[in-house]
Amino acid sequence: MIELHELTKRYGDTLAVDRLSFQVPQGVVTGFLGPNGAGKSTTMRMILDLDRPTSGSVTIDGKRYGRLSEPLKYIGALLEAKAVHPGRTAYDHLLWLAQSNRIPRSRVDELLDLVGLTSVARKRSRGFSLGMGQRLGIASALLGDPEIVMFDEPVNGLDPEGILWIRNLMKRLAAEGRTVFVSSHLMSEMALTADHLVVIGRGRLLADLSMPEFIRQNSRTAVRLRTPQPERLLDALDSAGIRVEGGPEGSYEVVDGDLAKLGELAAANGVVLHELSPQQASLEEAFMQMTADSVQYHAGGGTPLPPGAAPGNPPGTAPGAPGAWGAGWQAGKAGPGGPPRTGTGAPNAKPEEEN
Amino acid sequence: MASFPAVLQSEWTKVRSVRSTIWTLALTFVVTVGLGALLSLLTNNNFEEFTRGDNGPFDATGTAFSGIMLGELAIIVFGVLAVGNEYSTGMIRVTLAAVPQRGTLLTGKAVVLGALAFLVALVTAFVTFFLGQALLGSHSTGLGEPHVLRAVFGAAFYLTMLCLFSAGVTAMLHNQTLALGVLVPFFFLLSPILSAVPKVKTLAHYFPDYAGSRMLLVYEQSGQPYGPWAGFLICLAWTLAALVGGALVLKSRDA
Known part of the structure; x- marks a missing residue:
């Protein structure tokens, strides 16, 4: 070993x-x-x-x-x-x-x-x-x-x-x-x-x-909902006991939501939907997100490290802790056409390294 | 710890499996023997002319070994390449991963190089001597004459030590091209020129090649700062210093 x-x-x-x-x-x-x-x-x-x-x-x-x-x-x-x-x-x-x-x-x-x-x-x-x-x-x-x-x-x-x-x-x-x-x-x-x-x-x-x-941590799926009647949608979801998060550009997202059920719920409550779509972050995106963050935090100098990047984590505890992961995933998530790129495209610092 | 015989065997395989070994060692032999034979022949044919103005006795051994100053360059190149190709190819990392005990590794390399160089140098020295004497005819000398046998063995030790000195310097510089660029001009130009310049020559007389070549002198010459055995020890000290320096650099440096 x-x-x-x-x-x-x-x-x-x-x-x-x-x-x-x-x-x-x-x-x-x-x-x-x-x-x-x-x-x-x-x-x-x-x-x-x-x-x-x-x-x-x-x-x-x-x-x-x-x-x-x-x-x-x-x-x-x-x-x-x-x-x-x-x-x-x-x-x-x-x-x-x-x-x-x-x-x-x-x-x-x-x-x-x-x-x-x-x-x-x-x-x-x-x-x-x-x-x-x-x-x-x-x-x-x-x-x-x-x-x-x-x-x-x-x-x-x-x-x-x-x-x-x-x-x-x-x-x-x-x-x-x-x-x-x-x-x-x-x-x-x-x-x-x-x-x-x-x-x-x-x-x-x-x-x-x-x-x-x-x-498991990174292929989190979500259903994105967009509506001109947000109040009614939120009420309907709330009464059905479904937790909802704010998505980009005024949309809403239900993590691990069921596409069909959400559509039926909206129909039953007479909510007009402009979008009902599944969202999934690819592993590649999750990886990019993770390493881009590390570059950002590093370059920030005074910026405190996220808990996941703190050094000396005992092995096996998955320092990229679920909280930090979800947050990163959430923050960096963009529309289906645009994968998240919050950091530089190819974070690289030491050209003498890979030779 | 790595087994030393295993390291020797492995280093021997490395040395024998590249063509540069054959070429450089063959060149050492051909140049030393060939130039010595040519000079011996010319001297024999023009003896009166060549020795006119010489006060001392005629040195038949030295005449036969006239080619060694060029022949040594080939064995120096052999020493440089045998160590330097590890660096030029990046193979040094494979080598050190296989034998992480770096001191043991360099010792093994030096033993293999030294043994092979000495064998070739010894054959070269005796062939050079006998061929030269045969071509010198009536002016020749024999192995039984005073100091002659010492001079012939001295030639073999001289070539071996220069080879190992170069190997050590290459390990210190950890760069084949740089080592060739430093050592060849030094031995070919700088050292011979400096040992002829007044004042500077006192210093140049302690360079490894000048010191080592005192072993080849059969007759005492005027103006020699020290005798043949002192010369041998000075050259040996240079060789050991270069090898120890190479080992220290190899041990301390990231590969």
Whole structure:
């Protein structure tokens, strides 16, 4: 299990990772989500002891990475696709990696076969496409048959076939009981593969919760009503015991309302309706909303942090607490044609981050 | 902790699986042997002309090793590339993820590089010596003459130490291009020029290449600040300092 405790990384004046604490649960796919520059790669490099934390700690099965002997047998990582000497063959690349951790030579052939590179194994990797480079990187990560695998943006730049292959691979690895920790800046990608979600923005933990919980909290549906007779509508709803909230542009919204019942209620009370429509925030919108908020609050300087973004939330308590979530969802919600964009379109602060 | 034999085996696979290793080491051999042979042949054919004005005895060993000042550049490049390609390709992060004990890693690398460089340098030194002597004809010397064997081994140690010094400097600079840009002009131009400039040369006489090459001298020359063994120790000190510096930088830096 990977455990982060108050992990912090500062580059000069920039706080790339800010007191990040969470655990990566065992045996499932955990999506590590955040916009570009949120600190995902930096966090992953600190997990591998490549970058030294400014403060805080991160352990794998209770040990610092640097204390692991033969670490490839615990945790395999793919950080960048083409971190390979272009003049070395795929076979030799895997061979030196295997030898460094006393992994039998036969694993090299097994892995080349698994990722489908056997036919080019004796070719120098110079001529490899991005997809082949990615497969070689994945073979390196799986070489030691590790309990934990960690992929940094594995589908970036891949063609649809490659993306599908990686998705299925991650599911298969988790089905084998392995812990999969995979970063992405695309909610849509995570929705397809992840069982658990850790969301960060500007180096801070925004949410740490299971995927079903995330969906439950964020796929809140509502029925929007618009009427020239608001008094009558509100009276009718009130007498029916239905709670109503104010929507945009003078509309009203009933959370989790039943479209048909509300229509019938209006008819029974003779209320003229100009709109009766279902509303749903997509997961992508919810994610954008969440990270946009974090950027806003951060840039605000003096603005107090929302309870959900407060650092040091114990993992599992879903710091993006339902209250804060609902509020964000509500505030940012716009008409059906216009998804909410309260922050900048692509919140990004640290260009040196994702490289 | 990572098993040291495993690190050695892995580093050996890295070194042997790239072409630059073959090229740089072959070039070291060809240039050192070839230039030495050429100079030996020319000297033998024009002996009176070449040695006119020389007061001391003729140094047949030194003549055979005339090519080493160029040959050393190839082994320096070998040392730079063997460490520098980790940085130029981004492979250093894969390497350190596999062997997070950075001191152990650099030690393993240095042992593998040093052993391979020494093997090649030793073969180069003996071939250079014997071919040179064969071409010098009646002016040649033998391994049994005083200090000659020391000079031949000295040539091998000299090349090995320069290779490891370069590897250490590359680890300190953690940049292959920068390391080549600093080391090649330094050894090819700066050091030879400075050791000929009055006053500055007192300093330049303590540079690793000048100090190390004292090992190759068979006869005592006037104006030498120290003997061959002191030269060896000075060059060794540079080499160890560069490797320790490289290890410190590697340990302290984010990869």
